[in-house]
Amino acid sequence: MQIPFSDRLMSLTGYAFAEVDKKVVELKARGITPIDFGIGDPSEPTPEVVRRALQKAVDARATSGYPSYIGAPEFRHMVATWTKLRFGVDLNPETEICSSIGAKEAVFHFPFAILNPGDVVIVPNPGYPPYVRGTQFAGGEVFYVNLLPGNNFLPDLASIPEDVLRRAKIMWINYPNNPTGALAPLEFLKDVVVFGHKHSIIIASDEPYTENYFGSEKPHSILEVAKEGVVAFHSLSKRSCMTCYRVGWVAGDERIIAAFKKFKTNIDSGTPTFVQDAAIAALSDESHVAAFRELIREKRNLIVDALVAAGLPECRPEATLYIWQRIPKGMTSVEFATKLLDPSIAVVVTPGNWISAEVNGINPGEGYVRLALVPSKEECRVAEDKIKKLEMLLGLG
Numbered sequence: 001m002q003i004p005f006s007d008r009l010m011s012l013t014g015y016a017f018a019e020v021d022k023k024v025v026e027l028k029a030r031g032i033t034p035i036d037f038g039i040g041d042p043s044e045p046t047p048e049v050v051r052r053a054l055q056k057a058v059d060a061r062a063t064s065g066y067p068s069y070i071g072a073p074e075f076r077h078m079v080a081t082w083t084k085l086r087f088g089v090d091l092n093p094e095t096e097i098c099s100s101i102g103a104k105e106a107v108f109h110f111p112f113a114i115l116n117p118g119d120v121v122i123v124p125n126p127g128y129p130p131y132v133r134g135t136q137f138a139g140g141e142v143f144y145v146n147l148l149p150g151n152n153f154l155p156d157l158a159s160i161p162e163d164v165l166r167r168a169k170i171m172w173i174n175y176p177n178n179p180t181g182a183l184a185p186l187e188f189l190k191d192v193v194v195f196g197h198k199h200s201i202i203i204a205s206d207e208p209y210t211e212n213y214f215g216s217e218k219p220h221s222i223l224e225v226a227k228e229g230v231v232a233f234h235s236l237s238k239r240s241c242m243t244c245y246r247v248g249w250v251a252g253d254e255r256i257i258a259a260f261k262k263f264k265t266n267i268d269s270g271t272p273t274f275v276q277d278a279a280i281a282a283l284s285d286e287s288h289v290a291a292f293r294e295l296i297r298e299k300r301n302l303i304v305d306a307l308v309a310a311g312l313p314e315c316r317p318e319a320t321l322y323i324w325q326r327i328p329k330g331m332t333s334v335e336f337a338t339k340l341l342d343p344s345i346a347v348v349v350t351p352g353n354w355i356s357a358e359v360n361g362i363n364p365g366e367g368y369v370r371l372a373l374v375p376s377k378e379e380c381r382v383a384e385d386k387i388k389k390l391e392m393l394l395g396l397g
C-alpha cells in the first residue's frame, strides 16, 4: 500500500546536520565524547523550588481531570502579577492572557488563528524555525528580513516592500534574540508598534529570553509600549530551566488573545495543571533566576575569552544563552564547525547558515557559528582550553 503524505510535510527540508553528525559519530567511536554547544537546552537541573512544587501538586491533584484550555485562574493571575512586577504592565488575567504548552506550540499555532491563504508573515532571518514552519502549515507566505550586524541585528523596517506590507498580517520579532544575542532598545520597539499600527500588521514578539541578560539594563517587553495589535510569547524554559515542563503563555491585545483561545480549544486540552502549579512556584521566585543568569555570564565569559584568545573577533552577547560567533574570512560556517570537531578540540557548534535562509543569493548566517552555553561550567572550562588550540589549527592570531 502506498501512503501519500501531505505536500506541505513532504516539501520540508530536514536540517543538514549530516556532515557534523557523521564527525560526532566518528569521535564517539574513538572514545571521545564531544562537548555539545549545539542545541539550546540547558543542562542545569530545574530549580528545587520548582521540582518540589510539581511533586506536591501531583498529589494535591490526585483526581486528574482535564486542565483549563486557557490556563488555570491562579496561573493567569500569577502571570499578571509577574508581568506587573517585571515590566510594569497591567494585564487582565481574564481577557489578556492564555497559557501555552511552552512557547514553541504557541509560536507554531499562532498563524493558524490569523492567516488566510496567501497572507504574508514577516520573519527575522536568522530566526527560530517555527516562525516559518507555522506560517507555511497555516497556508501563509514568508517574507524574510535579514538581521545584520550593521543594523545591530534589528530588522530594517524601511526595507520591506510596499506589496509585502499590503499583504502582511503578522511580523515576528524576537528580543533578546536567538541566535545573535542582540537586545532591542525601547525606541525600536516603539517604532515597530507604530509600523504595525500603520500597516495593520500584528506584532508578534517572542520573548522567552527576557530574563537571560548580562548587563544592568533589563530587556524590555513589547507590552511596555502597547497592547493594541500586539501579542507577546513567554516561556519558563530558559528563565527557570523548565524545557521539559512545557509551559508558557501569550499575552496582549484581548481581541488577538480571544482568537487564539478559540483556535486552541481545537488543538489541545491545555497545559497540565500540576505543571501550571510548578510554574506559579517558578514565577514566585527570582533568586534562582538571578543565580542562573550569573552562571551563564560566567560560561559566556569563559568561552568568549577562549575564542578571542584563539584569534577570533569578540562577539560577547548581551543576553540569551547564545554566542553568535563571527568566523575567519575565507572559511565557510560548516568548515569552521568541522574544524572544531577535530579530535584535539571536539566541540560541537551549529553552523550559522543552517539556522538562516538564503534570500536573493545571500545567507546572513554564513560566516557565523552559534554556540549555546548549555554544557556545565566544568565542561565549559575543558572547552575553554581546547578552543584556544584553534589558533594553531587555523593559523590565526
Ligand SMILES: Cc1ncc(COP(=O)(O)O)c(C=O)c1O
Pocket (backbone or CB within 6 Å): 040, 101, 102, 103, 104, 105, 107, 128, 174, 178, 206, 208, 234, 235, 236, 237, 243, 247, 248
Ligand atoms: C526564540 C525562541 N522562541 C521560542 C522557543 C521555545 O521555547 P519553549 O517551547 O521551550 O518554551 C525557543 C527555544 O529555544 C526559542 O529559542
